[in-house]
Amino acid sequence: MTSVAPVILRVLASSHTASAKAGEIVRDVMAKGELGIVEKGKNDLQTLADSSAQKCIIAALTKCYPKATIIGEEGQLALDDVPEEWTDISPNDEILKRTCPKDLETVKEEDITIWVDPLDGTKEYTEGLVGHVTVLIGMAVGDNAVGGIIHQPFVDCNGTKGRTIWGMKGVGLGGFDVRQPDPSKFILTTSRSHSNEQVEKALKILNPDEVIRVGGAGYKALLLLEGRAHAYVFPTPGTKRWDTCAPEAVLNAVGGILTDSKGQLYSYDRKTDVNNRGGVLAAYTKEYHDRCLAAFNQ
Numbered sequence: 001m002t003s004v005a006p007v008i009l010r011v012l013a014s015s016h017t018a019s020a021k022a023g024e025i026v027r028d029v030m031a032k033g034e035l036g037i038v039e040k041g042k043n044d045l046q047t048l049a050d051s052s053a054q055k056c057i058i059a060a061l062t063k064c065y066p067k068a069t070i071i072g073e074e075g076q077l078a079l080d081d082v083p084e085e086w087t088d089i090s091p092n093d094e095i096l097k098r099t100c101p102k103d104l105e106t107v108k109e110e111d112i113t114i115w116v117d118p119l120d121g122t123k124e125y126t127e128g129l130v131g132h133v134t135v136l137i138g139m140a141v142g143d144n145a146v147g148g149i150i151h152q153p154f155v156d157c158n159g160t161k162g163r164t165i166w167g168m169k170g171v172g173l174g175g176f177d178v179r180q181p182d183p184s185k186f187i188l189t190t191s192r193s194h195s196n197e198q199v200e201k202a203l204k205i206l207n208p209d210e211v212i213r214v215g216g217a218g219y220k221a222l223l224l225l226e227g228r229a230h231a232y233v234f235p236t237p238g239t240k241r242w243d244t245c246a247p248e249a250v251l252n253a254v255g256g257i258l259t260d261s262k263g264q265l266y267s268y269d270r271k272t273d274v275n276n277r278g279g280v281l282a283a284y285t286k287e288y289h290d291r292c293l294a295a296f297n298q
């Protein structure tokens with residue numbers, strides 16, 4: 001009899017495939033050109049791609065893991081019109097072959113909370129800045145973000161459309177080569193479309209050599225892992241738990257950190273308030289996270 005991988009690894013492996021399917025949907029909506037933009041709130045958009053990609057991910061993961069809790073940015077969407085092929089996913093083999101960390105081996109399906117942001121960087125998507133767009137699927141056990149997928153629908157990888165980066169603490173990172181940032185520089189990344197006075201004040205205090213303004217929490221986390229920025233700074237409310245769960249887990253997989261702007265970890269428990277009220281401060285290394293905290297506390 002072949003042994004079955006622990007459920008947390010299987011959820012990560014299935015999420016890998018679901019994110020790629022969602023990415024295909026995001027590309028298809030863009031190719032058809034009918035985005036169906038609706039304004040959910042102030043400077044907060046939803047398109048047909050956001051809702052369709054969420055339906056795909058939630059329908060697929062619910063089918064495989066009915067006892068897990070799944071929370072999606074776009075709320076409760078009816079799943080009765082989801083085409084069969086959107087849910088016909090097989091888990092990623094490379095992830096299934098990995099050794100599960102001891103402390104996650106006994107996690108049960110019902111202990112897992114899955115945070116889904118079907119399209120991170122919607123504002124940028126509607127403006128054609130598709131390189132900023134990611135599909136985010138984060139896995140939490142109790143308060144902790146333990147696994148994450150960051151899928152880039154518009155980045156090609158080895159001849160296939162879309163690139164999927166995955167991470168799990170104690171397992172590592174896949175789909176991406178991390179690079180250290182230039183130690184002689186200090187480069188920050190922040191929001192392109194949701195900045196405000198508080199953010200600009202913090203950037204001034206940190207006095208960076210450069211500020212890279214891009215869309216999406218997922219894309220900003222990738223800039224950290226690519227060594228293009230030293231810290232992700234957004235010291236104001238706006239992002240939600242589905243924006244940060246996957247980026248936090250992926251950063252954690254290689255020793256990175258994501259907290260609020262005071263250095264406090266967020267809880268990803270299913271019952272938590274979804275708002276990241278304390279903002280976001282993230283870095284690939286503790287050194288740069290500490291440097292920002294020290295500057296804020298002066």
Ligand SMILES: Nc1ncnc2c1ncn2[C@@H]1O[C@H](COP(=O)(O)OS(=O)(=O)O)[C@@H](OP(=O)(O)O)[C@H]1O
Pocket residue numbers: 042043044045073117119120121122123190191192193194195214215216217220233234237238239240243280
């Ligand atoms: N003020 C405000 N109001 C509503 N929503 C907000 C706000 N600030 C950030 N966000 C959401 O956070 C996601 C990332 O946005 P940004 O890249 O602009 O900013 S951030 O620096 O990552 O916070 C992005 O998520 P998606 O909705 O998934 O695209 C934003 O909608």
Ligand SMILES: [Mg+2]
Pocket residue numbers: 044045046073122
């Ligand atoms: Mg949104």
Ligand SMILES: [Mg+2]
Pocket residue numbers: 117119120121216217242243
């Ligand atoms: Mg988002």
Ligand SMILES: [Mg+2]
Pocket residue numbers: 050073117118119120121122
């Ligand atoms: Mg979104």
